[in-house]
Amino acid sequence: MKILKNERGYALVTVLLLITIFTVVFLAFMGQSFGSVKQNQVVEKKSKSVAAAEMGVSLYQVAVQNFFETKLEDFKKIVPPTQSDFKVRAATQLATDIQTAFRAKYPINNKYYPISGDSNIAITNKKFTATSNSNKILISFSVMGTEKMKDTILDGEMTIDLSPSIYKAIEKPNPPDCTSYSSSCKEILVGSGSINTGNNMVDQKIFSTGNLTLNGPVNNMDGMKIHGETIYIDGNAQHVKNSTIESEGDMTVNGHLTPPSGKDPINLDLFVGGNLTVLGKFELTSNDSRKVYVKNGVKVADKMEIGSNYTVCIKGNLEVPKGVDIFGKLYLMGNIIGSYNGPYTKITEGELPADIQTKCGPTFTNPTIETLINNIVYK
Known part of the structure; x- marks a missing residue:
């Protein structure tokens, strides 16, 4: 009988130990699960604010394209495209015109709600500047997307090249045989x-x-x-x-x-x-x-x-x-x-x-x- 009682005692200890181990593992698993859910919620909110900011970039592209085409046609009425310096002058003037028109439509730090009736998603113009360099219009922007108090800011650049050198049929010599004309140079x-x-x-x-x-x-x-x-x-x-x-x-x-x-x-x-x-x-x-x-x-x-x-x-x-x-x-x-x-x-x-x-x-x-x-x- 003594031997049987001892064996029962060992069995009880073993059961209690297994219960303890399973309880610890279960609690750890549940804690990790809750943590993952919370982390996924944060990532999801960031993803939504990123999507709002990306929506703002798309909005910027459409607006800039429309302003560019309209202002270019207006400029052609003043300066004929046949003038040799047309591209440089157009880039200079259009950079100013695009910046003025864009800031008037989307003022700095003003919220814009792209989805009608949804005030949870907003786009904010944090920065928009347009300058020119030779034949190019260079635009620097910063747009903030907001979704339920979560913000994401995207900084970026746009380039409009007015040069019609788009065919690229002839490559520039590198290096050339000559820098002045001679019938002997290839x-x-x-x-x-x-x-x-x-x-x-x-x-x-x-x-x-x-x-x-x-x-x-x-x-x-x-x-x-x-x-x-x-x-x-x-x-x-x-x-x-x-x-x-x-x-x-x-x-x-x-x-x-x-x-x-x-x-x-x-x-x-x-x-x-x-x-x-x-x-x-x-x-x-x-x-x-x-x-x-x-x-x-x-x-x-x-x-x-x-x-x-x-x-x-x-x-x-x-x-x-x-x-x-x-x-x-x-x-x-x-x-x-x-x-x-x-x-x-x-x-x-x-x-x-x-x-x-x-x-x-x-x-x-x-x-x-x-x-x-x-x-x-x-x-």
């Missing part, structure tokens, strides 16, 4: 100014970081790559073939721009960020796919022809008083002023179909607003 880097190239330029790259004038004529051009902020060819550019010309702004040819004699293909790619003016004939022919992109309008003093292998995209008007023959693809947002023979595609303002963006690149797109969030502060 890659030439120059600033603004005039250069005397003469006829028969072959297999060279001329890259100007400013306004480029080619004292013409510049006939018999073959395998050339020419880039400039603006380009003015003072004379004919006849018998051009296998070349690429890119002007960030306006381009003018004071004469004819035509293929070699006998209707051999011109094989010319042409990218113009401003207006294109040809004070003579403008004939585009090619034995492979080629393109002409013009961000503004085109004026041709004499006859114009678009060959069957050409894709021509023009955002402004096409002025052809002596008419245009269209055998290839013409995509036009403006109007044809003059007679024309052949079909073309009319582009309307608004969201572009994907196939048009593929065919015409960024010809019909407006300057974009790039936004960078560089700091997040929880409160």
